[in-house]
Amino acid sequence: MxxxxxxxxxxxxxxxxxxxxxxxxxxxxxxxxxxxxxxxxxxxxxxxxxxxxxxxxxxxxxxxxxxxxxxxxxxxxxxxxxxxxxxxxxxxxxxxxxxxxxxxxDHQELLKKELELTSLLLSISSHAKSSSLWSHRRWVFHALFHQAPATRLCHDDESPILQDAIYQPHTHAIPLTQIEKELAFNLTACDAYPRNYYAWFHRKWIMHQLIHSTPSSASSSDHEKEQACDSERTRLLHFLSLHPRDHSATNYISFLITTTTIPHATRVKFIQDVYTILAQYPQYETVWSFLKFITISRTITIREMVVLLNSHPDLSQLLHSLNNDDNFSMFVTHASSASGGHNTLAAQELQVRERSLILCLRTLYFIGSHFQWAEWTDDVALFLLLRLPPPAILSSPDQPPFSHSLHTKLKSLLERFIVR
Incomplete structure (x- = not known):
């Protein structure tokens, strides 16, 4: 050996x-x-x-x-x-x-070699999600660029998560070329391992170094920072088009939306672009999680959210289909006719549609309860939690009964989210 x-x-x-x-x-x-x-x-x-x-x-x-x-x-x-x-x-x-x-x-070369080593180790697909390696990589950055003391006073408008010591900006700003290189490398790790939470957390950290570097220590102008943020948004849209189910990616996008200072029109355009990509897959939870975040966080107004929700033809059709009395009654009161044992294309398509419908109702009910458009009740919540494909679950004897009052509550709530 x-x-x-x-x-x-x-x-x-x-x-x-x-x-x-x-x-x-x-x-x-x-x-x-x-x-x-x-x-x-x-x-x-x-x-x-x-x-x-x-x-x-x-x-x-x-x-x-x-x-x-x-x-x-x-x-x-x-x-x-x-x-x-x-x-x-x-x-x-x-x-x-x-x-x-x-x-x-005075050992910059050793630290640079250590940075190269972490890149090499993270190139192994099974290692790309190692929390210890990503943490060690941040340690190398701290040693190279000297992190500011953790006693720095935080602004009142900073969110609690950004007040954590790990997010403190460095005394010597990381050069923009190094940040661009790090973002490119990080994205390969995110691509190699789906829903790579630790890689996306590291990306939050590196972007925070760019966004919050002080004028006295900045190695790039505000204009260059804005260009870097624009490039980041473009990269994310491309990544999301390839990985629409990646919850960690949408979580990072939510972070970027709320922490970068950009014109309102640019922010709304980016949100629309993200939504357009995710809305193609209503059977995935990412689009609904994204809608809940931008609405509950008041990133956009409730009116803008309703317009956004109806802007994609697939989801608009989904809403109007639910709003049809016959379709709605049939959906909420009957189990799927597709059998779990029949793995046909028609059965799969029906399961995808039912999953999309129930995720839609869950999201609208959550938002409606938050804005007090609907009263949060255990019977509705239980129904929405259990009423989810596959059909074996839908036809379960444990499925809660759906009363006329529940039908009325959900139907009236649905009306608020439809643009006519």
């Missing part, structure tokens, strides 16, 4: 690796005539593939070796912990040792 450790360390130190993959090989696979065996090195693409079995053996070997790290040089300890993190990105001992061994002052 020691020879394999030396071999892998040599490869990592010698070649500019930008991506690592961990793969499985058959036990009886013949050994290729390659100087880097058992590792696969693709120098043109800067990629390295490590056999899973070999990595597990190295992990066990280096775990024992690390127990005596005080007998090794700091450089050797950094080499050992690097390989441990390739196998286990949440190895707290390895990360803690690296933070202790890498000095902050």
């Amino acid at each position: 020691e020879s394999l450790y030396s071999h892998l360390t040599h490869i990592l130190n010698t070649f500019p690796i930008s991506e690592i993959d961990i793969f499985s090989i058959p036990i009886d696979a013949p050994a290729p005539a390659d100087e880097h065996h058992p590792f696969l090195l693709f120098q043109e693409n800067h990629q390295l593939a490590i056999p899973k079995k070999v990595l597990l053996g190295l992990y066990a070997h280096l775990t024992q070796k690390l127990k005596h790290h005080h007998h090794h040089s700091p450089l050797e300890t950094l080499h050992m912990t690097r390989i441990l993190l390739i196998q286990n990105p949440d190895h707290q001992t390895a990360l803690s040792l690296r933070r202790k061994l890498i000095p902050h002052n």
